[in-house]
């Protein structure tokens with residue numbers, strides 16, 4: 001089985017980008033949503049992305065953005081993987097004809113199977129907790145709400161930290177995990193130790209899955 005990929009979202013500082021890469025992140029998320037305390041401009045995002053070595057993916061997060069906003073981000077940063085975190089339709093997400101992640105806001109009664117079918121063109125469905133303000137709320141959703149299988153790769157997010165990510169990876173078996181609040185000292189300001197502990201915990205989860213305890 002392949003390792004669980006790691007995305008660290010909501011970076012705003014060069015030092016945090018360097019520390020995320022050093023910790024072992026596979027992707028960093030840049031929030032292009034002005035109301036967020038983690039929002040960055042396209043120019044700022046370009047400065048941060050310049051720090052990335054090859055094979056670490058920058059992800060651009062949008063919430064109900066207009067086409068011009070996404071066009072501007074892609075013009076400056078054509079390597080962005082898109083993440084749609086609002087109320088975007090499948091047609092809107094597919095408009096750029098490029099890989100994208102689609103966030104599902106998990107709550108009781110939410111039909112994830114229907115959602116995954118509607119967004120079958122997504123590279124993965126990102127499972128986040130339903131919060132006011134669309135995301136990045138540091139809230140864990142009830143993982144038992146998940147159906148036994150989902151017809152798309154899933155990224156687990158919502159209130160993850162080094163303390164709960166091993167459990168989350170073992171229970172949900174996502175292709176990747178995504179964290180923001182759980183590795184912060186304040187919104188938008190990451191902590192190098194927390195990022196390292198988080199990545200180490202994901203590696204530990206992978207080891208435990210690969211070598212289950214003998215019965």
Ligand SMILES: O=C(O)c1ccccc1NCC(=O)[C@H](O)[C@H](O)COP(=O)(O)O
Pocket residue numbers: 009010029031033036037038061063085128133134135136137138139157158159160178179180181182
């Ligand atoms: O980070 C934000 O402020 C934000 C605003 C609006 C939509 C999404 C947002 N963030 C999403 C993420 O950071 C992650 O994809 C995910 O939700 C994990 O967040 P957290 O629960 O804080 O770990």
